[in-house]
Amino acid sequence: MSKKQPELTAAEWSILDAVWHNEPCAAPTVQETLRNRKKWAYSTIKTIMDRMVAKGLLRTKRMRNLVLYRSAITRQQAQRGEIMRTVKRAFNGTLTPMMQFLLETDSLSQGELRELETLIRKRRRKASGRKTKKA
16 A cells, blocks of 8 residues: 655745755754745744644654654655646646656757656566566
8 A cells, every 4th residue: 555645835845855954953953954045933944843743744853852853754755746746736647648748848858858768668677577477
């Protein structure tokens, strides 16, 4: 059974990014990390982080009077959740129309196209390997 992919707000993305770079860290560290990008008060950051703990996005560990935060999800899990949310919303949950859209916008360089072709070939080999093992 697959775990539900997280759907993050922009504020949660910012905080998770700061935590990923500093973990384990306290809320003041996150505030300092985000100071140049966000003008959030400490209480705002602490409130968002506590809500993220309740949502299962962050974990806490108390060390005397200090609360340290760690991410409960990886960057890859967060990215997967964001992509799947976009695919669900913009492409009715189907990946093929999204890939077609990306290819038709001419926004991919030749290098990116080669990388995608390589990834598709690897994926096909992996899928065909699974079929032969099942047979």
